[in-house]
Amino acid sequence: DAGITQSPRHKVTETGTPVTLRCHQTENHRYMYWYRQDPGHGLRLIHYSYGVKDTDKGEVSDGYSVSRSKTEDFLLTLESATSSQTSVYFCAISESDANEQFFGPGTRLTVL
Amino acid sequence: AQTVTQSQPEMSVQEAETVTLSCTYDTSESNYYLFWYKQPPSRQMILVIRQEAYKQQNATENRFSVNFQKAAKSFSLKISDSQLGDTAMYFCASDGGSQGNLIFGKGTKLSVKP
Numbered sequence: 616d617a618g619i620t621q622s623p624r625h626k627v628t629e630t631g632t633p634v635t636l637r638c639h640q641t642e643n644h645r646y647m648y649w650y651r652q653d654p655g656h657g658l659r660l661i662h663y664s665y666g667v668k669d670t671d672k673g674e675v676s677d678g679y680s681v682s683r684s685k686t687e688d689f690l691l692t693l694e695s696a697t698s699s700q701t702s703v704y705f706c707a708i709s710e711s712d713a714n715e716q717f718f719g720p721g722t723r724l725t726v727l
Numbered sequence: 728a729q730t731v732t733q734s735q736p737e738m739s740v741q742e743a744e745t746v747t748l749s750c751t752y753d754t755s756e757s758n759y760y761l762f763w764y765k766q767p768p769s770r771q772m773i774l775v776i777r778q779e780a781y782k783q784q785n786a787t788e789n790r791f792s793v794n795f796q797k798a799a800k801s802f803s804l805k806i807s808d809s810q811l812g813d814t815a816m817y818f819c820a821s822d823g824g825s826q827g828n829l830i831f832g833k834g835t836k837l838s839v840k841p
Contacts, residue, residue, distance in 0.1 A: 648828055657731075657818060657831035658772075665827070673828060705772060709827070715762055716829055718772035 618642055619719040621706050627725045634693040636722050638706030640686075646709040647689040648716065649673075649681065651702040658705060664689055696726040729754055729823035733832035740809045741840055747794075748804045748835050750819030756780075760822045761795070761802045762829065767815040775817070778802065809839045 618641030628634050638647060646665055650658040660673030662681040670681050678700060682690045693700055703723050707716040730753045740746035752761065763775040778786045778795050785793050790810075794803045806813055816836050820829040 646827060650828075655833060657833045658829070659831075660828040663828060703770065707772075707829075711827075715760070715774050715777050717774065718764075721770045721772075723770075 619706060619708055619717060621704075621719040621722050623722060624720065625723050627727065628696050629727050630697055631695050634696050634724065634726075636691045636704055636706075636724070638689045638691070638719055640689075640706075640708045642708060642717075643686060644708040644710050645686075646711065646716075647683065648707040648709070649679075649689070649691045650705045650707060651675065652705060652721070653702050661691065661704075693724075696724075698726050700724065701726045729821060729830045731819050731821055731830050731832040733817075733819055733835050735835045736833075737836045737838070739838040739840055740806075742809055742811060744809055745805060745807045746809055746837065748806075748817050748819075748837065750802045750804070750832055752800050752802060752819070752821045752823070752830075754800070754821060754823045756823060761793075762820045762822075763791070763793070763802075763804045764818045764820060764831075765813075765815045766818065766834075767812075772818075776804070806837075811839050811841060813837060814839045 622637045648663040649661040652658045664670045664683040680692045706719040709716045732751045759780045761778045765773045776788045790807045816834045818834045819832040
C-alpha cells in the first residue's frame, strides 16, 4: 500500500472555527490532491499541488486554502468552517499528472 | 467539461456469478487513462484496474476485467466469480481533469449476496 496517512481521521467542530487537515506521504510523489466526497457527487477536487510551494485551485476551492512546505506534507485549511463543508476528505498522491492516484484513508469532518 | 457517467446507482449479484458495471465518459483528449476504484465500507479508495486509451487490449487484473470501447467512450468493469468481499461502491474515473486530477462518476453500489 502507498504510504499515505491523514490526520485527524474524524473531527467534529463548530461553525466558524478554523480546521486544518493534514496529509502525509512517504512515497516522495510530486503531485498531491485534496478531494471531498459527498453523496451523489462522487469525489471532487478542492486543491492540488504539483511541487513544494506550488499549488492551484480545483473545482470546489471556495472556503479552502492549502499549503505545501515539504514534499511529504499537504495541509488543507478551512479558515471558518461552515455546515456545507461537512464531508469526507481524501488526500491522493501521484508520481505524475498522468498516472493513477493513490488515496489516503480519508477524514470525516462534521461541522455543527 | 469532462464528465464520467455511471448509470447504475445500485446493483446486486449472487456470489460466484458475474456482474458488469457500466461507465461512459466524455473527453476531447486523444490519449488518456481510465480507472476503476473500489470503496468498501472501510471507506478506503482502492485502485482496481486501469486502462490506457492508446492500448486496444482490454486490461485484466485477476477476476476484474474491462470492456473498453474507445469510439463509444464506454468503459465497463466485469467482475467474475463474485465474492462477498467485492461488496463496495465502485467508481469509474478518467484523468481528464485540467489540473491532472481525476474526474469521477457518482458510483455504483454493488452488493454481493451469499
